[in-house]
Amino acid sequence: MRIETDVTRLLGIDLPILQAGMSWASSCTALPLAVSRAGGLGVLAAGPMYIDALEQCIDEIKAGTDKPFAVNMPLYRKGAEEVLDLLEAKRIPAIIASQGGPKKYLDRFKAIGTKCIHVVAGEEHAVKAMNAGVDGLVVVGGEAGGHPPPSLVSTLVLVRAVSKVTGGRIPLIASGGFADGRGLLAALSLGAGAANFGTRFMATPEANVSDGYKQAVLNAGVSDTRTVGNGLGMIRAIGNRFTERMLELEGQGADIESRKDVFMAATLKMAAFDGDVEEGKLEAGQSTGLVDRVMPAAEVVEEIASDYVRALQELPSAVG
Ligand SMILES: Cc1cc2nc3c(=O)[nH]c(=O)nc-3n(C[C@H](O)[C@H](O)[C@H](O)COP(=O)(O)O)c2cc1C
Incomplete structure (x- = not known):
């Protein structure tokens, strides 16, 4: 075609x-x-x-x-x-x-x-x-x-x-x-x-990417992604323990340095390669749903x- x-x-x-x-x-x-x-x-x-x-x-x-x-x-x-x-x-x-x-x-x-x-x-x-x-x-x-x-x-x-x-x-x-x-x-x-x-x-x-990451993409609905890391190279990712922690800090008005520590400690590699779907960055769009x-x-x-x-x-x- x-x-x-x-x-x-x-x-x-x-x-x-x-x-x-x-x-x-x-x-x-x-x-x-x-x-x-x-x-x-x-x-x-x-x-x-x-x-x-x-x-x-x-x-x-x-x-x-x-x-x-x-x-x-x-x-x-x-x-x-x-x-x-x-x-x-x-x-x-x-x-x-x-x-x-x-x-x-x-x-x-x-x-x-x-x-x-x-x-x-x-x-x-x-x-x-x-x-x-x-x-x-x-x-x-x-x-x-x-x-x-x-x-x-x-x-x-x-x-x-x-x-x-x-x-x-x-x-x-x-x-x-x-x-x-x-x-x-x-x-x-x-x-x-x-x-x-x-x-x-x-x-x-x-x-x-790991099977766990693929499964998370299948499981997530259209409203299950989060945007975190404003000012730090913001990402959209499926919600997990990492995004919850970031959102908590952002909600408390935490300064950029303390948010940066948490943001940088989590990586896409942790989710993609190691299969850590709770602490890694599970980057995905809303279309995951x-x-x-x-x-x-x-x-x-x-x-x-x-x-x-x-x-x-x-x-x-x-x-x-
Ligand atoms: C896991 C993941 C990794 C990405 N890595 C890159 C990247 O390395 N370079 C880039 O320009 N965009 C990157 N993007 C963005 C995509 O190129 C694209 O803009 C986005 O996935 C489109 O939205 P969709 O996921 O709803 O189709 C990435 C997106 C995802 C989901």
């Missing part, structure tokens, strides 16, 4: 379905490879990876498919320059950069034909990145797992606001809360040319596409 949009044309993919870059969950070969093979865009998350492991995954994905894939690159990460050198040497098809300005990578990657996508969380940031010359924007709204915008403005409103200020001059990928075919239809209605799916792809055998099955990533792509077509057919047509 093909669903053509400005984003699929930009990236050379069949479907406007991006598997969001997710530290740990997509810091592996299996998930991005399966999604790219299925006609979406698989995204390898470089954030927590050692450089040799990252190189190995890129080589494995290239060996496994001729289809495009991307690497998500948090520009703040330790050793960012060395990672950018590797990504340039590997001539990756697309880079999705977050948490920093596009100047750090844009010219060198455009020069070798890598598509440069920048993650933004507000209109001003979006216009700046567009004017700097990036090829596309991922617009992350408040529903998202991981790091939603501190304003927590919903994806519903933010994508339309960004679409308004960018006026069709740049392809947009909507991120946060989509999860299924109806979500994809909604994203395209808001002015985006694709949707980014994070939490949905955590419930796949390919996602590189829409996810009720673990299924292979390729089937997730197929199901999103076919549900999109069905949902589109069910829309009322205008009369008169």
Whole structure:
């Protein structure tokens, strides 16, 4: 199946379905490879990876498919320059950069034909990145797992606001809360040319997180996530002992230093790798409440596409 949009044309993919870059969950070969093979865009998350492991995954994905894939690159990460050198040497098809300005990578990657996508969380940031010359924007709204915008403005409103200020001059990928075919239809209605799916792809055998984490994603309802760590790099995560402790401190008006100690003591790795679902950061979006099955990533792509077509057919047509 093909669903053509400005984003699929930009990236050379069949479907406007991006598997969001997710530290740990997509810091592996299996998930991005399966999604790219299925006609979406698989995204390898470089954030927590050692450089040799990252190189190995890129080589494995290239060996496994001729289809495009991307690497998500948090520009703040330790050793960012060395990672950018590797990504340039590997001539990756697309880079999705977050948490920093596009100047750090844009010219060198455009020069070798890598598509440069920048993650933004507000209109001003979006216009700046567009004017700097990036090829596309991922617009992350408040529903998202991981790091939603501190304003927590919903994806519903933010994508339309960004679409308004960018006026069709740049392809947009909507991120946060989509999860299924109806979500994809909604994203395209808001002015985006694709949707980014994070939490949905955590419930796949390919996602590189513990079984306990996947089970927590299945168990949680739409109101079971919490946003904690305001001012410290706020996250949205499934509620557990760690988020309760953070919320208690925030409720008491605790100063940033004491909140920071608790916030930094818990990590995503503890949940993803060690399976500590009470003390780790169980990052997930509100759409965790829409996810009720673990299924292979390729089937997730197929199901999103076919549900999109069905949902589109069910829309009322205008009369008169
Ligand atoms: C476990 C987890 C880890 C994430 N890690 C990253 C990351 O390393 N880099 C990044 O740009 N976004 C990261 N995100 C955010 C996603 O790219 C995406 O914006 C978000 O998952 C979309 O919302 P959804 O989960 O409702 O689909 C992460 C999200 C989750 C759930």
